[in-house]
Amino acid sequence: SREQVANFAAGPAAMLTPVVEQFGKDFVNFLDLGMGVAEISHRSKQGGGIVSSAEENLRKLYKLPDDFSILFMQGGGTEQFAAVLYNIYAHHAAKRPEVAKDLVANYVVTGAWSKKAYLEAERLGFPCHIAVDMKQVSGKYDSLPRKEDLNFTPADKTAFVYYCDNETVHGVEFNGPLEHVPEGVIRVVDTSSNFISRKMDFSHYDVVFAGAQKNAGPAGITIVFVRNSILERPEPKELHKVGIPVGPTVGDYKIMADNHSLYNTLPIATLHAINLGFDYMLAHGGLENLENESNEKSQLLYQTLEKYPLFKVVVKPEARSRMNITFRIEPESLEAEFLSGAEKLHLMQLKGHRSVGGIRASLYNAVTLEQTKRLVAYVEEFAKSH
Numbered sequence: 057s058r059e060q061v062a063n064f065a066a067g068p069a070a071m072l073t074p075v076v077e078q079f080g081k082d083f084v085n086f087l088d089l090g091m092g093v094a095e096i097s098h099r100s101k102q103g104g105g106i107v108s109s110a111e112e113n114l115r116k117l118y119k120l121p122d123d124f125s126i127l128f129m130q131g132g133g134t135e136q137f138a139a140v141l142y143n144i145y146a147h148h149a150a151k152r153p154e155v156a157k158d159l160v161a162n163y164v165v166t167g168a169w170s171k172k173a174y175l176e177a178e179r180l181g182f183p184c185h186i187a188v189d190m191k192q193v194s195g196k197y198d199s200l201p202r203k204e205d206l207n208f209t210p211a212d213k214t215a216f217v218y219y220c221d222n223e224t225v226h227g228v229e230f231n232g233p234l235e236h237v238p239e240g241v242i243r244v245v246d247t248s249s250n251f252i253s254r255k256m257d258f259s260h261y262d263v264v265f266a267g268a269q270k271n272a273g274p275a276g277i278t279i280v281f282v283r284n285s286i287l288e289r290p291e292p293k294e295l296h297k298v299g300i301p302v303g304p305t306v307g308d309y310k311i312m313a314d315n316h317s318l319y320n321t322l323p324i325a326t327l328h329a330i331n332l333g334f335d336y337m338l339a340h341g342g343l344e345n346l347e348n349e350s351n352e353k354s355q356l357l358y359q360t361l362e363k364y365p366l367f368k369v370v371v372k373p374e375a376r377s378r379m380n381i382t383f384r385i386e387p388e389s390l391e392a393e394f395l396s397g398a399e400k401l402h403l404m405q406l407k408g409h410r411s412v413g414g415i416r417a418s419l420y421n422a423v424t425l426e427q428t429k430r431l432v433a434y435v436e437e438f439a440k441s442h
């Protein structure tokens with residue numbers, strides 16, 4: 057049953073039970089309309105109400121400055137890898153049309169997801185540069201860049217600096233905004249896997265995006281916070297003239313902002329499920345509480361793993377994710393036994409990403425302290441019996 061299972065999936069991931077229960081009711085009969093939330097128009101009063109309520113809740117949760125817009129988009133984090141390029145190059149064309157197309161997108165690579173974002177820039181043919189690839193520095197993705205590791209292009213030649221706040225596959229998380237970015241450069245951050253898990257000071261960011269399916273609810277919606285100044289851009293035919301590629305309409309931040317995210321059919325049922333989570337979080341102490349809880353849960357697990365030489369936490373202490381705790385068991389042949397023993401206790405979806413193997417426990421917002429303690433107890437017991 058749902059009560060027995062602790063779900064440590066990396067995403068799509070566990071959702072809060074009260075949210076799932078309310079969503080179930082609303083899926084059948086929303087606001088007593090005699091229709092479910094997936095059966096009404098995104099342009100109806102109730103549909104529009106979901107969009108504005110989700111936006112209002114996010115503004116409250118993050119204390120978002122007024123000069124940021126919130127967009128609800130589709131296509132996942134992966135679409136944003138491309139969208140940030142089209143939108144930010146177009147924005148530069150408004151200011152410096154003659155040089156915009158030659159500006160260089162800088163990527164700070166700390167794991168699989170920032171690497172994929174870089175590869176998308178390369179694939180789409182934008183001028184791009186790896187400011188650092190931590191695998192080159194450290195031999196593997198287990199650490200954060202120091203000042204001397206970062207090699208940015210000069211500010212006036214840079215389109216933006218991009219990084220991933222929490223690397224879901226490797227379990228590497230920044231403990232604050234990326235430092236040492238040259239003054240005046242646009243900063244883009246992927247917060248897909250540590251979204252709404254701590255406060256953020258938006259003075260350090262220009263574009264922040266996150267897929268919903270880890271900390272916020274079901275897959276299908278990507279949340280984008282964008283500084284309004286970035287929305288300024290020439291019309292597509294002007295962009296063509298100066299050699300800036302024009303991306304698809306559905307990825308265009310200005311069109312999405314002008315249409316309050318309702319340019320085309322938004323999956324508002326999905327957004328409703330996400331927004332029920334926002335309601336719950338606001339009623340239970342907001343980001344401060346979520347930050348404290350995530351610290352407590354992750355520290356408890358890391359400290360337990362560190363007690364036993366059987367377990368090897370791969371990531372260096374200062375770079376360890378609060379969300380995705382990755383570790384190996386030595387010898388590695390014991391990992392399958394660890395996983396099957398865990399499943400017998402209903403501790404589910406602990407297998408590491410297929411590209412790296414090992415064990416990964418994702419402790420997102422909907423994973424409770426009690427469930428984390430059950431995992432910790434199992435880790436202890438496994439260590440003592442091996």
Ligand code: PMP
Nearest residue numbers: 132133134169224246248249267
């Ligand atoms: N960024 C991060 C940090 C991710 O973890 C993921 C997905 N796991 C993505 C981007 C890609 O998201 P999507 O699958 O929604 O395109």
